[in-house]
Amino acid sequence: MSPFRIGLAIVAVAALAALPLYGSDVVIQFGINTLLLAVLAQGWNIIGGYAGYASFGNSAFYGLGSYGVGIAMVQWGLPFPVGMIFGVVLAVVFAFCLGIPVLRLRGHYFAIATLALAQVMSAIVSNISLAGQNIGLVLPPLNNDRLFYELSLGLLIIATLTIFWLTRSRFGFGLIAIRENEEGAAVMGVNTTLYKVLAFALSGVFTALAGGIHAYWITFLDPESAFDISLNVKMIIMAVFGGPGTVFGPVVGAFALSAVSEVLSSEVTNVAGLFFGVVVVAAVVLMPRGIADVIRRFRTSGWHYFIENLRAHRI
Amino acid sequence: MSAILEVSHVTRRFAGLVAVNDVSFTIGKGEILGVIGPNGAGKTTLVSLINGTLSPSEGDIFFEGSSIARLPAFRRARLGIGRTFQIMRPFPGLSVLDNVAVGALFGHGAGESELAKAREKALAQLDFVGLGKFAAQRAEELGGPNRKRLELAKALAMQPKVLLCDEVMAGLNLVEIDEVIEVLRKIRKNGISILVIEHVIKAIKSLSDRLVVLHHGDKIADGPTDAVLSNSEVIEAYLGRRRS
Numbered sequence: 027m028s029p030f031r032i033g034l035a036i037v038a039v040a041a042l043a044a045l046p047l048y049g050s051d052v053v054i055q056f057g058i059n060t061l062l063l064a065v066l067a068q069g070w071n072i073i074g075g076y077a078g079y080a081s082f083g084n085s086a087f088y089g090l091g092s093y094g095v096g097i098a099m100v101q102w103g104l105p106f107p108v109g110m111i112f113g114v115v116l117a118v119v120f121a122f123c124l125g126i127p128v129l130r131l132r133g134h135y136f137a138i139a140t141l142a143l144a145q146v147m148s149a150i151v152s153n154i155s156l157a158g159q160n161i162g163l164v165l166p167p168l169n170n171d172r173l174f175y176e177l178s179l180g181l182l183i184i185a186t187l188t189i190f191w192l193t194r195s196r197f198g199f200g201l202i203a204i205r206e207n208e209e210g211a212a213v214m215g216v217n218t219t220l221y222k223v224l225a226f227a228l229s230g231v232f233t234a235l236a237g238g239i240h241a242y243w244i245t246f247l248d249p250e251s252a253f254d255i256s257l258n259v260k261m262i263i264m265a266v267f268g269g270p271g272t273v274f275g276p277v278v279g280a281f282a283l284s285a286v287s288e289v290l291s292s293e294v295t296n297v298a299g300l301f302f303g304v305v306v307v308a309a310v311v312l313m314p315r316g317i318a319d320v321i322r323r324f325r326t327s328g329w330h331y332f333i334e335n336l337r338a339h340r341i
Numbered sequence: 342m343s344a345i346l347e348v349s350h351v352t353r354r355f356a357g358l359v360a361v362n363d364v365s366f367t368i369g370k371g372e373i374l375g376v377i378g379p380n381g382a383g384k385t386t387l388v389s390l391i392n393g394t395l396s397p398s399e400g401d402i403f404f405e406g407s408s409i410a411r412l413p414a415f416r417r418a419r420l421g422i423g424r425t426f427q428i429m430r431p432f433p434g435l436s437v438l439d440n441v442a443v444g445a446l447f448g449h450g451a452g453e454s455e456l457a458k459a460r461e462k463a464l465a466q467l468d469f470v471g472l473g474k475f476a477a478q479r480a481e482e483l484g485g486p487n488r489k490r491l492e493l494a495k496a497l498a499m500q501p502k503v504l505l506c507d508e509v510m511a512g513l514n515l516v517e518i519d520e521v522i523e524v525l526r527k528i529r530k531n532g533i534s535i536l537v538i539e540h541v542i543k544a545i546k547s548l549s550d551r552l553v554v555l556h557h558g559d560k561i562a563d564g565p566t567d568a569v570l571s572n573s574e575v576i577e578a579y580l581g582r583r584r585s
Contacts, residue, residue, distance in 0.1 A: 211443070212394075
């Protein structure tokens with residue numbers, strides 16, 4: 027990474043960290059939401075973007091993280107950080123117990139199996155009295171949006187640094203090899219089962235932490251919203267929009283799409299969903315490898331880049 | 342010459358089909374063993390059984406004296422068994438250099454832990470097989486003959502003790518075949534044992550110390566190259582029975 031880029035990243039982080047000083051309450055709340063979504067996109071990036079396993083089960087990690095904080099704080103009266111750790115432990119245990127069987131599946135089958143995981147978790151949690159069953163849990167309110175904002179930003183920075191480390195570590199190389207050709211990776215000495223499960227767990231850690239912060243911030247959680255599948259779809263769209271398997275792609279994707287969706291819902295209100303859909307479809311058709319790839323290739327191919335992608339789709 | 346690899350009464354069935362039937366042979370340290378046989382004789386299955394892509398239905402395989410037949414493929418790779426694939430399997434989106442670096446990072450003895458060092462080693466292997474100038478290209482952009490060379494470089498970067506070459510010369514022209522033969526000779530000089538599956542008889546003749554012939558999954562001959570090639574049963578398997 028060039029010194030220019032490092033400088034740019036530091037300036038961007040400083041500007042983001044200082045936002046609560048000059049931003050309004052609405053901007054800070056929008057910021058928390060966006061930062062948490064970016065963390066989710068980065069979490070998905072590890073298993074989906076680097077290991078190449080398109081997980082629809084990350085919302086299960088999110089729910090476990092939320093409930094970890096909820097149960098620890100409401101039922102056991104423990105402080106928030108302990109709840110976060112509890113949530114992470116739940117997510118890691120879940121990743122190991124279910125990752126080993128589920129990660130044997132590939133492609134569509136893996137997607138379907140993980141999709142089921144989140145649904146099953148929602149059903150299980152709504153029958154556990156410790157988790158408040160269908161009614162959910164009400165957390166003690168903490169009216170400090172600036173704190174939540176800085177926490178979310180810190181988490182996003184850690185997630186991004188982790189992914190940066192992945193791109194230059196043996197572990198990350200193993201994951202990329204698995205994505206590119208799993209059998210070829212095994213034959214060259216990559217312990218594919220272990221690596222996939224570790225990637226799933228690492229992805230789960232960040233997703234659970236984001237879920238924990240969100241639960242404490244919103245101060246309410248129920249099975250429906252904690253294990254919401256559409257959240258999983260969102261993180262995939264954001265990661266893919268920005269560029270899966272890149273360090274900054276998912277962050278850029280999350281920021282860009284959150285902004286688009288925010289503008290649309292304030293400008294065209296009730297048909298915002300429609301326009302958001304158009305943006306996503308256009309992005310998939312014109313830049314299927316995400317913004318990161320556009321930035322890389324636009325200099326050489328120019329506008330022709332989009333035409334090439336159109337042709338590749340045979341439209 | 343002591344055996345580094347011993348295949349002992351190995352059988353592999355696919356449902357009703359017996360692809361490899363009670364085959365036994367050894368490869369000595371620093372030896373080049375040729376394996377020939379008509380299409381469908383079970384040659385590729387045999388290589389897959391040795392490197393762990395498949396596991397045998399019966400029989401056992403020993404590497405440096407200990408049984409490896411039940412070990413997963415990645416463990417065998419780390420013990421020092423490298424293979425090339427007949428149907429090339431690069432990591433398509435990675436650069437040619439990084440394709441080979443994966444071998445250096447993971448291969449024999451769990452490889453190199455630092456990426457920069459692994460890339461250095463990978464570049465040395467690329468130069469060795471004559472792909473140095475393609476290092477920065479994406480693997481999927483390479484043409485057929487260069488993909489074959491890439492397969493070799495990937496396997497070599499693992500620093501194997503035994504190299505299993507599954508038709509590394511198929512589809513190459515005569516000049517390219519001579520180049521690969523030269524490369525394989527150099528590899529052997531470094532003390533690596535090689536198993537070559539090949540249809541190009543000229544290459545087999547000039548390379549192998551010993552020859553094993555498979556036919557419908559059975560081993561029908563095993564011995565010094567020239568003797569095996571003049572064996573009447575081998576000629577019959579390849580060319581059919583001479584009408585008298």
